[in-house]
Amino acid sequence: MIIEITIKMAKIQVNGNEQELEVPISLIDLIKKNDVAQPEMVSVQVNGEFLPRENFNSTLIYDGDEVDFLYFMGGGSI
């Protein structure tokens, strides 16, 4: 008997770079997978829309989605 296991691999864009992974993946898992430093402070845009932080847990990422992680950058003066 042959058991077929289908893993749906998909291509998404993370900060402009293609990543191949299983979908759907939760945004929280994608943040972990990408070793986002200080995830509690990252700003996330999915397909051009900013996500409120409280939606990070419930948001799923699908094939073809474009995700941007945006980070604080503070310096300039001192």
Place this chain on the structure above:
Amino acid sequence: MDFTEDQIQRYSRHIILQDVGVEGQERINKGKVLIVGAGGLGAPVALYLAAAGVGTIGIIDGDVVDLSNLQRQVIHFTPDVNKAKVLSAKEKINQLNPDVKVITYHDFLTAANAFEIIKDYDFVVDGTDNFPVKFLINDACVQAGKPFSHGGILRFEGQTITVLPGTACYRCVFHSPPPPNAVPTCSQAGVLGAIAGMLGTIQAAEVLKYMTGVGDLLTNRLLTFNAKTMEFRTIKVKHNHRCAVCGDHPTITELIDYEQATCEIKSKH
């Protein structure tokens, strides 16, 4: 405005630019720009805007020049150590271009003085080193309908966006300041000196583009670069309807002095 022969010579490389011409140069000479912070970013911004002949340059900074500033703050020289940064900057601008009127504020931008100071200017440049003031500049400019350029640098990276009334603002992207000390500043984490020049000259170019109406401003796009790879990226960002200052239901209606990180206060001398 009638240019003297010296001025025609001084600004000739602008004037021969088809997109700028005499008319564009006149607009630059009539322009009024406020630079917040005479440091890593403010230095190249001030020098290039002065060289370009921006009519009035306001500079606000409450600090004095420190020896550790000279690695990147190219408007300050070794003999300027311990001098007020605004004074040091003014001296260089006056030497570079006597056409420029320099207004100095030896002070820090706060919720109490922000509106009063920015109201006299056409454009504001954020050259500050800390998030409380970056958010203050954003909120003040958004509420006053004043165009501004946000800039940030850290280690080998830089980030900038130009904000006009109605376009995505800094707070559309970053909801609120990080807690004090949560994100390192240049004084804590270091910065490659030339990064300040790379980002500051982008900001200066945006100011000149705004004044002359040339090209497409860096609005609704966040430019980031990493000098380690020399990769530049512009990320499209949209006005955020949930933005606390420019969204559909703004909750921020007055200016806020956010808490500064303690180590930043200490380093203010």
